[in-house]
Amino acid sequence: MTETTHPRTALPPGQRQIDFFPRFGRRVDQPPPTVPEHPTVVFGGALTTPIEIAVEELIGKDRRDLHADFHCVAGWSVTDLQWEGVAFAEVYRRYVAPALAPGTIVTHVRVRGLDGELFVAELDDLLADDVLLADRLGGRPLDGDHGAPLRLVNPAQYGYANIKHVCRIDVLAGAPAAGSPALVDRLLQSHPRARVWEEERHGTLPGWLIRPIYRLIKTVMLSAAARHSESGHQSNAK
Known part of the structure; x- marks a missing residue:
């Protein structure tokens, strides 16, 4: 079930509306990554050979x-x-499917950004009608705060699955083995589906239980995002 199957006036469980779109994430205290002059996306994984496609060509x-x-x-x-x-x-139909190794059945897709963030999604979730590789927001090219040069947009999944600064996409014939996460990653363990209407916030804990922790994090990180934005405005004014 995707976000578009729910009333436009409704918000998912545990969500509150805000009136601006902040730069948010674990790396908000760091500047956005440098975007190459001619950005590309590399497709790999279960392909006969990796392919590299310019973002401009990919969008078409x-x-x-x-x-x-x-x-x-x-x-x-x-x-x-x-x-x-x-x-x-x-994109999957045009570029990926023809390049798959014979007999391969893809089940998962790993999307990675220039900032090092990644998410492994189920292929079926990314093939929904409302999933984009987006290069524009609000009629303008994406900026560094929101994922330039290319961002995965899936309204049915929480923001951490909407990887920014997309530079590599690997198709996989199974879920990759999980490593040994650091303490903070265990506390904020992502859910493999991250579906907002099912409140799949955390990999092991129920959504209602983890809400207070995330709200505390929201307060701290939104403050950091506001400081970052104010600092950027002051620099531009000089």
């Missing part, structure tokens, strides 16, 4: 618009954002 001329809400696992939501880009399903 038949771009799509998507009006959708964005839901952060920390408990805030921004409604009616306007994204533009190419459907992930179209």
Whole structure:
């Protein structure tokens, strides 16, 4: 079930609407990664050979618009954002499927960003109609705060699954083995599906139980995001 199957006026369980779209994430205290002059995306994993495609070619001329809400696992939501880009399903059909090794059945997709963040999604979740690889937000090219040059947009999944600064996509014939996460990663363990309407916030703990922890994190990180934004405005004014 995707976000678009629910009433537009509703918010998922445990979410509260805010009136701005902050730069948010574990690396908010660091500047956004440097984007190459001619950005590309590398596709690998269960392909006969990796392929590298320019972002401009990947988007193509038949771009799509998507009006959708964005839901952060920390408990805030921004409604009616306007994204533009190419459907992930179209990219998969056009570039990935023809390059698969014979007999391969893809079950998962690992999306990685220039900032080192990654998420492993089930293929079926990314083939939904409202999943984009987006290069524009609000009618403008993405900036560093929101994922330039390319961002995965899946309204049905929490923000941590909507990887920013996409630079590599690996298709996998099974879920990758989990490593030994650091303490903070165990506390904030991501759910493998991250579906907002099922409140899949955490890998092992129920959503209602983890809400207070995420709300505390939200307060701290939104304050950091506000300071970052204010600092950027002051620098631009000089």
